[in-house]
Amino acid sequence: MVLDKLCKRFGGVVAADEVSFSLVPGKVHGLIGPNGSGKTTLLNLISGVTDMDAGSITLDGEIVTNLPNYTRARRGVARTFQHPRLLRRCDIQANLFLGIDLANRKKRLPGHSAPKLEELLEAAALQFDLDDSITTLSYGQQKLFEIVRALLTNPKVLLLDEPAAGLNTKEMERVDALIAIAVKNNAAVLLVEHSMDLIMNICDTITVLNFGRKIAEGVPAEIQSNDAVIEAYLGRGRSA
């Protein structure tokens, strides 16, 4: 997927200022930046939840900029949300099948085989009764469940919005395992996170945003030593 100069303002606030980068199948791309830098907005622009002011998005060579978000989902863009968006009045089976329905709706893509449910559940270490209400899962389990649901759709692009927020260490390992499955199935993963451990360990490349602008891009090692990034997070040091 190629993002070209995406722009979005909300009134006076510039949430995205000519942001461009690419997502490659089988690779994990991190997106970090201080709070309010526009990370979630970018995910909303890519998934189609919010309309862009300017810019274009291409998926597998086709322009998807003007497609509504359900069409992008059918073309293989899957996402999770900062706070899990599950069907709270439905049982677990219905929630799972929402993902399977989408997988069935899409045409068979060569080279992409859908991850198996058992494999995903094992990686997420989730056990449940299909008839149970979704509310019986804990917060961490719900976040993992949402990733499982996204992976069930056999996505080409997987957008993860702070999957580790609110999770304990064991649960974060499960996120890692699920992302590994996504990579194995050749999905292009965009990971928005605050947890530096997760980002630095599993990302192949990272983009850093601040006030909607891209201020750095590169491999983890480069980012960690990048002055602009350090300044954005920690501020400028006082002169002696």
Added chain:
Amino acid sequence: MITKNKSTRIILLIVALALAALLPYATSNYMLRVLNMMFINYICVLSMFVIFGMTGQMSFAQAGYWGLGAYITAILTTKFHVAPLLALVGSALGTAVFVLLVGLALFRLHGHYFGFASIGVVMTMNGIFQNWTPVTGGANGMGNIPQFGIGGWECNSDMSYFYLLLFVVVAISLITELIHRSSLGRSFMAIRDNEIAAKCMGVNSYFTKNVAYVISGIYCGIAGSLFAFLSSYISATSFIFPQSVMYLVMLMLGGYNSIAGPIIGTTLLALLPEWFRPLQEYILLVYGLGVILLMVVMPDGLIGGGKKIYEHICKRSGGGTGKNQTSNGVG
């Protein structure tokens, strides 16, 4: 619910059906008429179940669509002498088209606004029913509607209508349950519970809402048509906003999240007034207060509340370890 065993459920259903089929021999004609009206209301409550219970879109216009179905049948049979079965189909189709147009115009509205517009729709429809005398008979209503019949067979007694309506009710219930379990039904519920998540999971919410609405409209159209045949006379005073509210209350009483809800809600609200005959004067007061009480105590309806009580009892006697814990160690 009572039991998860599939074959036990089917046996229970067959037994219930058999009992229902024998009912006319055990009750009075008066009771049969009550039950017939109950069946008609049930179909409209199912319509509310589809559009509101499953899809989460509050529509107060269902009584109007019910009326539309009734008037289409009345006009087709009395003015154009169309055969009853064709009139039934005509009602279903006519209502479907009308509801589609309404939905196309109104589903651009989000949240409560759609509900508000539906109030406008039912009030407008009622105004037209009441006043468009050349077509609807205006305040005089329309009478002399022939009995329902197919080919040589004709419904000419309360008992024959009972079986006809029982058949329709069972058929529509099965269809509704099939929808409920299908991917279409899931897309409805996804829109209800989290429209944004639904859209991100590939559901075209505008289109799907219209599908749900048209289905609900067809149910109302059929119910209206059957009502016209059953009563032989229809008048605009039946097709009013409070009637839609009653369907909603029947749905909420039983429970909006499963098909058992409409069954229980409709049955109770149809039969309770009969059991409370001596207190007739106060019945509406009790109804109004009862609705408030219902919302406070059991907003998920009897089915939902019943489930919660059941789970509570299970937890108490089953004890200890829950099943929903992430496994540590292996895996």
Added chain:
Amino acid sequence: MALQMLITSLAMGIVYGMVAMGMVLIWRAVGVINFAQGEFLMVGAFVSYTLAEQLGIPMSIALVACAVIMGIVGVIFHFITYWPLRKSWDITVIISTIGASIALKEAATLIWGPAPLSIDPLVDGVARFSTVSIEWQFIVTIGVSAVLMAGIFYLLERTYLGHILQATAQDQYAAALIGIPVVVATGMTFAISALIAGVGGMLLAPVFFVTSTMGGITGLKAFAAVVIGGFGSVQGAIIGGLIVGMVDTFSGAYVSSTYRDAIVFMFLVVVLVIRPQGIFGEKIAEKV
């Protein structure tokens, strides 16, 4: 003739506006449509009948007494239909108010009997301005309503109590955190809503017969007024009420008296399709 109709429609409209204003106040405070708002008007009319006709209290005192009684009714209503449900799905509150409207209607029939009642006007007689004669009742209605609404505006915008009400309306949780007793604020909001609708009922009672069904269609038209004026806007509700009053009266006279109700509601649907946020409303976006 047209001037007379204008005054009549203004009087009707201003009462719709008051009922609508009450609805909007409740909406802003607790995010719920009160479907029993029309019944507040009806109860106010019946209460004024009891005060004026049965007890023989002079009109001006009856007006104040009616307002006080309706305020109390509003508070009781708040505790029965809203307070227990304040944390639930908003559809349940809406249904609860619908139940309350049915209960109120029946209670009124049981208490006052099913026959329509008539009540003397606040001020008898007709005012003459050169060639035009207008019944004093309409002028009084407009006057009293305007004063009452101005009073409420003053309360909301200029007094400490009003600020508490507005704060609670904007964010109940935050208001509670800074020590505002939320129950007092929401209770007062319902009291004010019931009060203005009830006074509206008292003002309209001499013009129409007092029946238990008078609240139904009025409530729905007031609801139309709220939507047309724009959700969440108090000025919108009043303007919406005036517009509905005019559409109602003028379409009744010039287009068709039989279809007048249908026309009002068709107008509502058209406004919703063209401009869902109404005249003064704001679009609300959902945070993802």
